[in-house]
Amino acid sequence: MAIESIENRFAPILAKREAESLYRRRPLVTSPQTAEMQINGLQVINFSSNDYLGLANHPALKHSCETIQDLSYGSGAAHLVTGHHLEHHLLEDELADWLGCERALLFSTGYMANLAIQQTLMQKGDWILADKLNHASLVDGARYSEADLKRYPHLDMTALEKRLQKAQQENRQCLIVTDGVFSMDGDCAPLQTIQALAKTYQAWLFLDDAHGFGPLGEQGKGTLAHFNLTPDENTIIMGTLGKAFGASGAFVAGSEVLIETLIQMARPYIYTTAMPPINARVARTALKQVQQADAEREQLRRNIQQFQTGATQLGLTLWPSDSAIQPIMLGSSEQAVLWSDFLKKQGLWVTAIRPPTVPKNTARLRVTLSAAHTDAHIKKLLHALARCQDDFPSSNT
Ligand SMILES: *Cc1c(COP(=O)(O)O)cnc(C)c1O
DSSP, X not given: OOOOOHHHHHHHHHHHHHHTTOOOOOOOBOSOSSSEEEETTEEEEEOSOOOTTSOTTOHHHHHHHTTGGGSOSSOOSBIIIIIOXXXXXXXXXXXXXXXXXXXXXXXXXHHHHHHHHHHHHOOTTOEEEEETTOOHHHHHHHHHSSSEEEEEOTTOHHHHHHHHHHHHHTTOOEEEEEESBOTTTOOBOOHXXXXXXXXXXXXXXXXXXXXXXXXXXXXXXXHHHHTTOOOOTTEEEEEESSSTTSSOOEEEEEOHHHHHHHHHHOHHHHTSBOOOHHHHHHHHHHHHHHHHTHHHHHHHHHHHHHHHHHHHHHTOOBOSOOSSEEEEEEESHHHHHHHHHHHHHTTEXXXXXXXTTSOTTOEEEEEXXXXXXXXXXXXXXXXXXXXXXXXXXXXXX
């Protein structure tokens, strides 16, 4: 029996992380979340948040918060006990209407929704076919289910089809799981092909559109709408309320049977307290804003183009992405941290993303753009990136 203190076991692990430039720290925010904010006592332009439409600090959302007088703050219980408030219910109805699905179901976080879906729907002997670069919460969700997880190379539709063929021969139910917009890479899943493959092989499709809802599609209806597709009866959609919606929480949308199954059986739904009703009310306001945000989506698109054009002129290695997520590939974690630290000193907050969040040797700066950024913000970023290239040349750029 090994007996050791927590310190004995973990202090060397922490020291090793520090030595490898992999130590993580939580930046301390002391202002509202918006394009110009205060982090770690510095006044910075934030290029790291997922607040793509600038809703987190929007007056309409803040005004909704002030209408709390007819509500309690806490929901007091889980949805199946006494926590399911009319505000939750209305938000679910409005989300389902917006997406053209029969039903929607709220979750406290997207992480929990992703645990719930795979654990509940997939049984022993089934296969989960997942893109290799899916979000960590999808990977964890697959691990919690009894099905076998089979990962296909990023966006590789030939590899996906091969696995579907094999599953068909073995008579196995498959769930294809993919990000709509990949969270660390910014590229989109080829949903036309994926949806067609799912139909052909009678697989189910689980789409995590955390980064598609809001910025993409008409009325912000996400990556499916962006490709002029609509969900069918075997499509399961997950979206979060904490990114472009500027609130907190998540939802799953799909068929009546899907949602009732989750309510009956999904442990991460059943055994947790409902989100505060005021958060649902704020999210209802956010949904209206998202639907109407054509001007913000247009501004975001211009900001993305301005950044892409400028970064390409500098000769930076960008990942092939047209979304608000624009990674600058640097390779080594040391390099990513050097650049990120330099940018901070220039008043620019750009997070270095390192393994294990991304594969080895693919450390990067994850630049995210928002409709709230101005032309001057982006120029300042490009100018500072040019200085990074001079001061810390990287084999990658
Ligand atoms: C952020 C994110 C989640 C988790 O959502 P939370 O509500 O933050 O827990 C899930 N999937 C993807 C792709 C995400 O980016």
